[in-house]
Amino acid sequence: MLGELNHRVKNTLTTVQSIARQTLRHASSPESFQERFEDRLLALSQTHNLLTNENWERGSLRALLRQELLPHGAERITLQGTQDVHLAPRAVVPLGMALHELTTNAAKYGALSTEQGLVTVRWSASGSGASEVLRINWIESDGPAVTPPTKHSFGTRLIERSMTKDLQGSAALEFDPAGLRCVLELPLNQL
């Protein structure tokens, strides 16, 4: 029990070390480093709150989305899922951090950077048994015209990598001029 707790703490500290290093590498100034670092640290902390509320047994997808998105104004956020999905603890952090990067991106450059912009997240499961897949559709609309980024940001790299590697699924980002879209496809047996 104590050994497991120690392991969890050490892993979390290593995650924080990584966030610091990656954020520094991409920061344009000390101020921007501080802002982005604290923001990511808080997101990590919130995924832990979510797990603590559920006794570190599972985390709810809907709660994860609400936690990230609702501070940007409930009236602009639509969450549509046939039913909630219970995520295993080891899936909550990567998915939570990926959703955080999408939210930050929307707040800085996308639909949540203007008064009128909207974010809709739809999710559903399909298939059966080992091939059952959770598909999460992130759709931004009514925001500023989207242009594809010129360089691969840390956020994009993290989203693609963590969905592919940590959760053995996929992430597809589409820089549609009408609004960013992202489709995450995740095997349910990894969640």
Added chain:
Amino acid sequence: MSALSGLRLLVVEDESHVAMLVEDMLADMGCEVVASAARVSEALRLIEATDIDAAVLDVNVAGEKVFPVAEKLRDRKIPFVFATGYGADGVREDFRTHPVVPKPFPQSQLRKALTKAVTG
């Protein structure tokens, strides 16, 4: 030129944040990360398919122990180090002679452990 420059590395780590940290450190040391696995089965496949000189292994990989990977590397005489939140206690007894880097770690410690592994 250090003993590490130009080395082709395999990284086995199931958390992207940590994997990206290790890979960045290795790149700073002049190594080339040629294979990265987040599952034991994937690592075993990559060892078969890729020409690697050394490896950095997390111990607990998505609920599985990494030791089958360590065995395969040992059989092929490919040097490796463990990087783990469990410290040396988490490493199986017959692998305790291999360097263990306890998480979290500074780049200098990973460099030292890896240098020790490859120079013997």
